[in-house]
Amino acid sequence: MLVILSGVAGAGKDTIKKAIIKRMDNVESIPSITDRPIRNGDVPGETYIFVNNEEFKKMIKNGELYEFDIHHNHYYGVPKKQLNEKIKAGKTVIKDVDVNGTENLVKILRNNMKVVTIFLRVPKEELRRRLEERVDKPDEKEIELRLGRFDFEESKIDNYDYVIDNVDQEETIQKIMEIIKNAEK
Numbered sequence: 001m002l003v004i005l006s007g008v009a010g011a012g013k014d015t016i017k018k019a020i021i022k023r024m025d026n027v028e029s030i031p032s033i034t035d036r037p038i039r040n041g042d043v044p045g046e047t048y049i050f051v052n053n054e055e056f057k058k059m060i061k062n063g064e065l066y067e068f069d070i071h072h073n074h075y076y077g078v079p080k081k082q083l084n085e086k087i088k089a090g091k092t093v094i095k096d097v098d099v100n101g102t103e104n105l106v107k108i109l110r111n112n113m114k115v116v117t118i119f120l121r122v123p124k125e126e127l128r129r130r131l132e133e134r135v136d137k138p139d140e141k142e143i144e145l146r147l148g149r150f151d152f153e154e155s156k157i158d159n160y161d162y163v164i165d166n167v168d169q170e171e172t173i174q175k176i177m178e179i180i181k182n183a184e185k
Helices: 013-023 053-061 080-088 099-109 124-133 140-148 150-154 169-184
Strands: 002-007 032-034 048-050 065-071 074-079 092-096 115-121 162-165
Touching: 002 013, 002 099, 002 169, 013 092, 013 169, 032 053, 053 065, 053 074, 065 080, 065 099, 074 080, 074 099, 080 092, 092 169, 099 115, 115 169, 124 140, 140 150, 162 169
Parallel strands: 002 092, 002 115, 032 048, 115 162
Antiparallel strands: 032 074, 065 074
16 A cells, blocks of 8 residues: 655655654655755665656656656656565555645556555644754745745645644644554555
C-alpha cells in the first residue's frame, strides 16, 4: 500500500512521516529523486536521491519515474524501482508528495495498488512561522515562493481521502497511524 502525505511546504509532512516510520514496523519510505542542491541536514540516498539536471532528464526519457514535477524551480520525481521493490516486499510505503504529484500518482497507481491520500493543513500564518524557524531556513524570496503556492495547494483538498489540520503534531501522528491500520486490514 502507498500512503501519500501532501500539504503546503512547511506543513510538517517530513516530520510526521519520520515519526510514523519509527512507530510502525511495516511502514517505510523511499526518497524522491531531485536535481536541487543538497542542503544542510540532507542525507543523500535517504532524504533524496540527488542527481544533476541532465541525469534527471535522462531518467524521464528512460521511463524510470512514476511521476515528476518541477517544484520551486527544481525537478522532483518518484522512482519506479524503489517503490515497486518495497510494495512487492509487503511494505506500506509512506511518501510525501506535492499536490500535482499526488494527482498523477493516484491516476497511475490506483489500479495496481492500494493508495491512500492525506492532506496536512496549517493556517497560512503558522506556515510562515514554521518556514522562518526551519533549521535550513529559506531566504525571504523562497518563503514568498512557497507561500505563493498556498492557495493553489489548498484548492486541491477535495482530491484527498483525508484532510487533517496539523496543529497538534502528536494528534496528527495518531490519526494517520489509525488511518494506516484501518487501510491495511
